[in-house]
Amino acid sequence: MPVITPTTTKLAASLGIKNIHAVPRVTKVVVSVGVGKNRDNKQHIEAVQKDLAAITGQKPRARSARASVAGFNVREGNLVGYTVTLRGKRMENFLTRFVDITLPRVRDFRGLSLKVLDGNGNASIGLTEHLAFPEIHADKTDVIFGVGITFVTTAKNNETAEQMFRALGFPFRTEELEED
Numbered sequence: 480m481p482v483i484t485p486t487t488t489k490l491a492a493s494l495g496i497k498n499i500h501a502v503p504r505v506t507k508v509v510v511s512v513g514v515g516k517n518r519d520n521k522q523h524i525e526a527v528q529k530d531l532a533a534i535t536g537q538k539p540r541a542r543s544a545r546a547s548v549a550g551f552n553v554r555e556g557n558l559v560g561y562t563v564t565l566r567g568k569r570m571e572n573f574l575t576r577f578v579d580i581t582l583p584r585v586r587d588f589r590g591l592s593l594k595v596l597d598g599n600g601n602a603s604i605g606l607t608e609h610l611a612f613p614e615i616h617a618d619k620t621d622v623i624f625g626v627g628i629t630f631v632t633t634a635k636n637n638e639t640a641e642q643m644f645r646a647l648g649f650p651f652r653t654e655e656l657e658e659d
Contacts, residue, residue: 490646494639503600503634503643508533508570511542511558511627526622527561532615534626535563535573576613577628578648584611590652591658593641600634602644603627 491502517523526634531539539561547555565573582588585606595602606626610617634640645651 483509486595486646490643493642493646496590503639504659505570505574505630505632505643506566507631508565509562509629509631510565510573511562511626511629512539512624514558514624518558523622526557526620527624528613530609530620530622530624531561531563531626533611534612535565536569537563537565539563574630574647576589580613580651581606581611582650584613586611590650592652593637596637596640596644598637600632600636600640602630602632602640604630611653 487499487502491497491499491619494502505518510531514524514527525615526649528539540563541558542562544553544555544557544559546600547553553559560587582591586608591602591604595604597603604627606628608623609615609626610620612626632640632643634643643652
């Protein structure tokens with residue numbers, strides 16, 4: 480059941496939705512990290528697990544390869560990465576920390592492109608360095624890795640998803656910056 484907030488009521492008014500429960504909302508956040516060629520390096524894997532748990536506040540789940548891929552030297556069952564699915568309060572806390580603290584700390588950040596929206600109302604954002612998260616101290620970590628974050632919503636298309644994400648505070652680029 481969605482929580483009715485001033486943001487929800489403003490979004491409902493701007494979208495012309497009368498039923499407050501039909502307003503699009505974020506249902507879950509999936510944070511994932513691939514380990515790549517470092518799947519046999521125990522120190523790297525432990526650092527990824529520790530840092531991902533610190534970022535999300537939840538123990539990461541190991542993901543293994545479903546099929547063998549000879550070109551990438553991956554066999555079925557090999558470790559390929561870690562993932563965390565956030566819902567409820569943890570998701571809301573992560574969302575506000577991500578928008579208010581993490582995105583401003585990203586190096587050379589000029590706003591999110593509208594290309595992060597997938598056409599079905601979801602947004603997938605990739606960060607090249609996990610050091611942008613305030614829970615990670617650069618001097619205490621010796622491993623730097625990228626993080627993929629997917630925001631799964633109940634929005635049906637990109638237009639309503641964009642309005643919802645803007646209402647949540649996501650900084651999207653203006654049109655003149657996208658042409659550069």
